[in-house]
Amino acid sequence: MPPEVIECFVMSNSTKYVFVTGGVASSLGKGIISASLAKLLQARGYSATIQKLDPYINVDPGTLNPYEHGECFVTDDGAETDLDLGHYERFLNVPTSQANNVTTGKIYQSVIEKERRGVFLGKTVQVIPHITNEIKERIQLLGKEGTYDIVITEIGGTVGDIESLPYIEAVRQMKWEFENDCIVVHLTLVPFLAAAGELKTKPTQHSVKQLLEMGVQPDILCCRTEHELDLTLRRKIAKFCNVNMNAVIESRDADSIYDVPILMQAEELDKVVLEKLSLPTKSTPDLDNWKEFLRRLKNPEAEVTIGLIGKYVELKDSYKSISESLIHGGVAANAKVNVRWIHSEKINSENAASELKGLDGILVAPGFGSRGISGKIETVRFARENNVPFLGICLGMQCAVIEFARNVIGWKEAHTTEIIEGCKTPVIDMMSEQKAISDKGGTMRLGAYKCLLTPGSKVSSAYGSDKISERHRHRYEFNNEYLEEFEKHGMKATGRNPETGLVEVVEIEDHPWFIGAQFHPEYKSTVANPHPLFVAFIKAALKKKKQK
Ligand code: GLN
Numbered sequence: 433m434p435p436e437v438i439e440c441f442v443m444s445n446s447t448k449y450v451f452v453t454g455g456v457a458s459s460l461g462k463g464i465i466s467a468s469l470a471k472l473l474q475a476r477g478y479s480a481t482i483q484k485l486d487p488y489i490n491v492d493p494g495t496l497n498p499y500e501h502g503e504c505f506v507t508d509d510g511a512e513t514d515l516d517l518g519h520y521e522r523f524l525n526v527p528t529s530q531a532n533n534v535t536t537g538k539i540y541q542s543v544i545e546k547e548r549r550g551v552f553l554g555k556t557v558q559v560i561p562h563i564t565n566e567i568k569e570r571i572q573l574l575g576k577e578g579t580y581d582i583v584i585t586e587i588g589g590t591v592g593d594i595e596s597l598p599y600i601e602a603v604r605q606m607k608w609e610f611e612n613d614c615i616v617v618h619l620t621l622v623p624f625l626a627a628a629g630e631l632k633t634k635p636t637q638h639s640v641k642q643l644l645e646m647g648v649q650p651d652i653l654c655c656r657t658e659h660e661l662d663l664t665l666r667r668k669i670a671k672f673c674n675v676n677m678n679a680v681i682e683s684r685d686a687d688s689i690y691d692v693p694i695l696m697q698a699e700e701l702d703k704v705v706l707e708k709l710s711l712p713t714k715s716t717p718d719l720d721n722w723k724e725f726l727r728r729l730k731n732p733e734a735e736v737t738i739g740l741i742g743k744y745v746e747l748k749d750s751y752k753s754i755s756e757s758l759i760h761g762g763v764a765a766n767a768k769v770n771v772r773w774i775h776s777e778k779i780n781s782e783n784a785a786s787e788l789k790g791l792d793g794i795l796v797a798p799g800f801g802s803r804g805i806s807g808k809i810e811t812v813r814f815a816r817e818n819n820v821p822f823l824g825i826c827l828g829m830q831c832a833v834i835e836f837a838r839n840v841i842g843w844k845e846a847h848t849t850e851i852i853e854g855c856k857t858p859v860i861d862m863m864s865e866q867k868a869i870s871d872k873g874g875t876m877r878l879g880a881y882k883c884l885l886t887p888g889s890k891v892s893s894a895y896g897s898d899k900i901s902e903r904h905r906h907r908y909e910f911n912n913e914y915l916e917e918f919e920k921h922g923m924k925a926t927g928r929n930p931e932t933g934l935v936e937v938v939e940i941e942d943h944p945w946f947i948g949a950q951f952h953p954e955y956k957s958t959v960a961n962p963h964p965l966f967v968a969f970i971k972a973a974l975k976k977k978k979q980k
Contacts, residue, residue, distance in 0.1 A: 447575030448709045449614040451603045452586045453650070455639025456621040460656045461692075463516035465619055465683065466586045467523035468693040472702035474524055475693075475717035478581045481574055482520040483532045484513070485567070486588040487595040491537035495873050502749025506903045506955050507532070510879025516586065518753045518955070522760075523693070525960040534570045536595065542566055559598055567602040582709070591618070592642045604647040615708045617701075618643060618650035619683070622657040622665070631659055633669050640673040651708050652679040654701070660684070679704050690726055690959065693719065725763055725959050732768035736973040739788055741811045741828075742797035743804035745773040751797055754825070757957035758795075761966030767974055776804030776811070784814045793821040793973030796828030798905075798952065802851045809835045821945040821972035823965065826906055829948030830860045833910055833938060836923045850908050861911040863934075877904050881929055883936040883951070889926035891937045891947055894968035900927075902936070902951035909950065910935035945972035 450469070454462045463484070470480040490496055493504045494512030505518040513533035520528055543566050547557050574583045587603070589596045607614050620636040636655060643650055653675055655661055661669075661682040670677045681699045686692050696702065697717060706713045738758060744750035755771060762769035772791065776799075779787055788794065794815040796808050808828065812835040815822035824832040830848055837846035837859045848860035869875045880901045885892035892898050912933060915925055927937025927949070940946040949965065957963035 446578070447572075447580055447613075448582045448711065449571065449575065449606060449610060450582060450584045450705060450709070451606075451614070451616045452584060452619060453591055453600070453603070453616060453643065453648075454587070454589070454619045455591045455642065456635045458590050460619050460621055461683075461689075462586050462588075462619050463519045464689050464692050465617070465654055465696070466516075466584050467519045468696045469617070469701055469705060470520065470582075470584050471523045471693045471722070472697055472717050472719075473582055473705070474526075475719050475722070476702065476706075476715040478711070479579060480524070480582040480584060481526065481528070481532065481580045482516075482524075482584045482586060483534070483571065483574055484516050484586045484588060485570075485599055486514055486533065486535040487593065487599060488535055488588075489537045489540070489595075490535060491541055491873055492533070492535060494876075498744045498750035499747055502747060503752045504905070505753060506878060506905050506952065508880040508903060512874060512878065512905070514588070515749060515752045518756070519689070521955075522756055522958045525958045531570070531573050534567075536598075539563060539566045539570070539598075560601060563598045564602045564605060567599060568606060571602070571606065581711075591639055591646075597646070600643070600646045600648060607648065612708075612710045615651040615705065616643075616648055617652040617654060617705070619654045619656065622655045622661065622669075624658050631657060631661065631665055633665060633672070636669055637672045649674060651675065652681060652701070652704055654681045654683045656683045656685075658685055676704075679708075688726075688729060690722075690729065693722065694726070721960060728763045728766060729759070732762065733766040734974055734977075735768045735770065736762070736792040736970060736977055737770045737772055737790065738793045738795055738970075738973060739772045739774050739791040739811075740795050740797060741774045741776050741779065741808055743776045743799055745775050748773065753952070753954035753957070754795065754797060757954040757963050757966045758970070760957045760959065760962035761970040764962040764967040765970040765974060767970055769970060774811075776807035779807030779810050781810055781813075784810045788814045788820075791820060792977040793823070793969055795969070796822070796824045796831055798826035798828060800827070800850075805831065805851060809838075813839055816940065816943060816946060819944050819976070821969060821976055822943075822947070823969045824948035825952060825954065826950060829938060829950050830908060830910075832946070832948040833859050833918070833923070836918065836921070836940070837914070840923070841917055841921050848908055857914075859911050859914050860908050862907055863909045866907045876907050879903055881936075881951070882931075883927045884930050885937065886924070886926040889924065889937075890939050890945060890968075891926050891949075891965070894947075895964045902949070902953060903955045904951050906950065910938070944976065945969065 452466045466482050473480045492512045503515045505513045508527050509529045511530040517528045587599045622631050666680045669680045703713050758769045808831040812832045837843045843857045846857040846859045847855045849858045885898045925935040926939050936950045938948045953963045953965045
């Protein structure tokens, strides 16, 4: 490596780095393990943040179909990110940012831009060192800010994937450069073979061997398992994978993701991590509030059924933040929330009443494009006419506006220009600043914007405040040319952007609880702070249920 390249990585090591890699199979829950570890460290008084490195070539997941990787999570600073960032925020109650999610696409984009600017001074630009240096720089960016004692970096994908190789190499180099300040937690699977009646450690051994071939010795192994890992198995794994016995951590399947920090604490994952990073372990994690949340989650006093209407319901991860927000809202309202997942394509004017029967609340989900939109509009009609508490989010709010225009005001051809470009009554229209944009990636109205709520409205009483800030992800908006007619007929704009007048919230006065939000409240609900709109929605559903 040329000396100038090496030099830029001599750095202050006040920040410690924990890498979380995955082996054997995907979907083992690296995100939840990372978030749980961060939670335990935070509960001991350390400041921790989590970063996700995704080995795919898309610059960000904003342009990805939710069927590929689930929901696209949006940060305050307007980054479209992997859904794991949602878990990080829900567990830590600390906002993430652009720097918390990096993809191979972003890495290459940045290296290629530097090459074009002449930064590399005529050198041949290569995966090693240029790509790996860029990866290391992105990891250390969070550390350099000096805000965090510990940066946890989750490497997406599974060890052995061709596309993760530069990331594992970057981890190897950082382990070498940082010695005691950098460790690797490897998450593996210990499958149970029913025919043999045994847990099998061989896949774990192989996966560690694969890491070793790339020069990385994991310090801690988190073993996903359906059954107890007894001492014999732990000893075997320790011996064949060169890790200490206490660094073989059992990660049993849990009833709820919110149990995982407690299970990890029982296994002393946090203690082992701190020991390996030469940090004090005396403090005990203060998890009182977390445990209180779990107690309420497991001992609900009532139950409600919420219909979640969307076009991606086959893959529940597409609505991860919404389903978690419903859980948080339920805990705050002391109610268990059963979600009935309803495919918007299946709803029409004939079957809406039978398909939506028995719901205590209806949530129409965000989305893009025409597929399933008529089912969403029919669903809104059912909720409005039958006084079922209704929460419409983004496209769900836009559908509520269209439905009201058609069936209350009587503008039968009302629509959004997203679906009918030359629509005669465009009650939802493309935002003017969007009209000149042709690129699809990262160009929507994204991230946090302020919103003023009408005093005395349902939405302001839900928030207990008239000034809020919420996150956005859209190109279309309520068409203010029609506002007067809407308000005359009883649909009020009760939330507006103070600078532009853009309608952020609509509600129907003459309905027990009917709120449409142009923003995404689900991105801001956390265990520590269940989102007020979801709490109020669940409370309204409870009330509806009692009346039945
Ligand atoms: N498709 C709509 C828009 O772009 C709604 C987007 C969303 O639901 N996130 O405005």
